[in-house]
Amino acid sequence: MSSVPVRAAIGSIIILLLASGIAGAGDIDINASVDRTEITLGESINLTISVSGPVRRIDKPDLPNLSKFDVYSSGTSSNISIVPGAINYQTDYSYVLMPRKAGAYTIQPARVKYKGKIYSTNPIIIKVSRQAQAKQAVPSKSKSSRRTSQNQQTSSDFFIEQDVDISKPYLGQQTTMIFRFYQAKNLYEQPQLQWPDYNGFWVEDLPPQKTYNKMVNGKTYRVTEIRKALFPTVTGKITI
Secondary structure, X not given: OOHHHHHHHHHHHHHHHHHHHHHHOOOOEEEEEEOOOEEEEOEOEEEEEEEEEOOOOOOOOEOOOOOOEEEEEEEEEEEEEEEOOEEEEEEEEXXXXXXXXXXXXXXXXXXXXXXXXXEEOOOEEEEEEOOOOOOOOOOOOOHHHHHOOOOOOOOOOEEEEEEEOOOOOOOOXXXXXXXXXXXXXXXXXXXXXXXXXXXXXXXEEOOOOEEEEEEEOOEEEEEEEEEEEEEEOOOOOOOO
């Protein structure tokens, strides 16, 4: 007779624990991070805003006022992690920030709204110092630079180049193709990149895409770098 209430009590405890776990699973997280907090004028900062939770679709976060910076979107990436009893979705929004003046700036919280609740990131303090006057280095003409596409026009505001790390691979050996897009001015629309036909190669993308600043002939360019792994499937001379 007394064992029945005991089993009922244990069942109630299990139900309450399960209910508690389900209620907690509805929360989401939003975080902001930068690759560095101290730079010199002319350099850039990579800002990443990550939104994660048990929901596949969440609105894109609202950015704070970034009027002290030139802001460029550098892409979005998503991933899913699965653990026993739970699925977590994460989306990373990446931006490149270029400060317009030297000084100390605070990146205010980014926000996202979910089920009537506002989630915010922590503020980030950035220190921008004036560019140190230094002698400009003259690029050396290495084997790599001689293989670079000769179509670049360093006097213009935009140019591209491509290179490979191994120009004489054996059959099946990976050689890395490096594509760079140089821009000295802001873009008002996204350029369309058309890849060539990689006949004679097996091709794989090598993310992530990189963005950085580089001085060329006294002019500062923002460089977008994309890499691909090329595996030759035939012997002989192959032209990219």
